[in-house]
Amino acid sequence: MISKKDVQYIAHLARISLSENEQETLAKDLEGIVKYVGKLQELDTKAVEPTTHVLPINNVFREDVVRPSLTQEEALANAPAKEAGSFKVPQVIE
């Protein structure tokens, strides 16, 4: 059972704000999704190795070779706020 409180908690972790209406709709949607995936619980997986990835590919590497980076201007091009070559964000207190 997914409650409105669960939705609020997840929304907070993701830092998104949801209206009352959205919270109710999402609670229902999430409930459906969890139930749907829950179907898998019915399978007997005792003899199945845990899978972490579905592709039959391993070991994709990059050599330790420097490639050009973006310039500071390019990096900051889409920043809503910037200052002194940096991204400017609302104050976070440590």
Next chain:
Amino acid sequence: MSTTVEKQFETVIGLEVHLQFHTKTKIFCGCANDFGRDPNSHTCPVCLGLPGTLPVLNKVALQYAVKVGLALNCKINPYIKFDRKNYYYPDLPKGYQISQYDLPIAQHGFLMIPTESGPKKIGIFRAHMEEDAGKLIHDGQTQSSLVDYNRTGTPLLEIVSDPDLRSPQEAYDYLQTLKLILQYLDVSDCDMEKGSLRCDANVSLRRCGEKEFGTKAEVKNMNSFRAVKAALEYEELRQSKMILSGERVVQETRLWSEEKGMTFSMRSKEEAHDYRYFPEPDLVPFTLTEKNIDDVRRTLPELPQEKFQRLQSQYEISAYDTQIIIQDPALAAFLEECVAVGGVAVKKVCNWIIGPLQQETNTRKVKFDQLKLAPKNLMDLISKVEGGVVSNLVGKDILKMILDSGKTAEQIIQENGLAQVSDDGTLDKVIDEIISQSDSVVQQIKEGKESALGFLVGQVMKKTQGKANPKKAGELIRRRLSP
């Protein structure tokens, strides 16, 4: 440590060390791994977490991780994967950190630390790879924070110890031992001030004899090993006071304040401990065969403990000297090169390296391997001092000149006329003069006061600007004054 803590409680400490690898590039992109530059000048769409980009693992970062794992006697996992650790903070552009959750690169290792009652084994619980976050600069005046993403994506290895440490001093010794191993491996700058080595500590108390662990506090924000020790000592005291007064220790993160010498509760991040780990779908898993692991094993250098034992038995130098020599791999290598040149007792070479040479390194504020000194050149100098060509004192000056100019000891002695005066004629003249001016001292010597002789030798050295052979001068004075 307070006596209260000593008597009633046992301290339990586990350390988490974050190590930045000094690879050329970041862990998942080709940006230069060099963040001391202009803010946001070393980023790309991958490390900025722009949509549609894919991380690709740096091969050398994985090799370094295996190297550290092997040096810490860990089991290297043959199959590893990466996971997303989700949390929201502005220094993390993607909203998650790529880390390793249940299949880390290395597990179940150990290292040996020195204690008063002999070597103690400290377990390494695990070591896992992850990416570093960016840097936040807090600006109190404008109510805003500035973010620099240059550091984002720097390869990190988090090394987690078992809770085997029983005192702040043991924690300190563990860090020293670990750092030296890491320096030998040459995978990181290991500079705590620059943040390439960072340490968080978990600390709890339990009554002596109890099996269960007490509630732990996680302490952060220490920027030196000394600070780690001080913060742990503070926590020992704080927690013991709480328990003794019947209060409950709460599980929390605390920040060490260097200025105040105290730890403070950091309530703000408490809620953020729901990381919702899941496998990183953008990176495929990695397999390590026995051969892969052996290939890395072959690149392991002689480690500090092995070097200590070998140097001590091979050259018959004291444990004290050996301990100093192995603190810097460059120093140990230099000693061995000197020994290979030969001609001087190893003990003498050691004294020169530990004494005058270390002193020069300190006053010049350089690392040992930055000194311009050929082993042959130092050995020639020591031979000249030992052979009485120059005095010990002048020898030290010549060493300075060698380091300044790169010239040989022989050249410097020739050019500056520094050769020691040992011939009787010249010394006699000087001694005559000094004896005639030092009636009372001469009287003391005649009465058998040995230390007075040293004073006169000192006068001779002064008069000859350190060039007299002190042994010879002493002999001549004694002969002159003997009845």
